[in-house]
Amino acid sequence: MPRYLAVVPVRFTHEPTEDALNDFNDALAAYDPRGRRGRIVTHRTDAGDITFSIIVESADDQEAKRVARETAASALLDTGHRSDAATVRGDTIEVIPG
Numbered sequence: 001m002p003r004y005l006a007v008v009p010v011r012f013t014h015e016p017t018e019d020a021l022n023d024f025n026d027a028l029a030a031y032d033p034r035g036r037r038g039r040i041v042t043h044r045t046d047a048g049d050i051t052f053s054i055i056v057e058s059a060d061d062q063e064a065k066r067v068a069r070e071t072a073a074s075a076l077l078d079t080g081h082r083s084d085a086a087t088v089r090g091d092t093i094e095v096i097p098g
Contacts (some may be wrong), residue, residue: 001058
């Protein structure tokens with residue numbers, strides 16, 4: 001199955017603490033594109049979202065976006081972020097075939 005690099009923006013309603021970002025990062029560690037399970041926060045967008053780069057496998061780019069959205073949303077829930085406190089911005093996920 002093809003692999004894609006997905007850049008996933010997350011909008012937090014309040015500035016996340018460093019511990020909260022570390023927990024979220026740890027929850028996504030298995031998807032680290034560098035294979036190092038290190039810090040995968042890439043940058044903050046002009047809209048204030050924090051982006052995370054992850055590797056996903058899927059049949060095509062549309063499915064890759066869906067998988068990336070679900071993966072990030074699951075990691076948010078796993079780390080205690082409620083949907084009203086942090087939202088994956090699925091409409092702006094970018095995927096690059098890898």
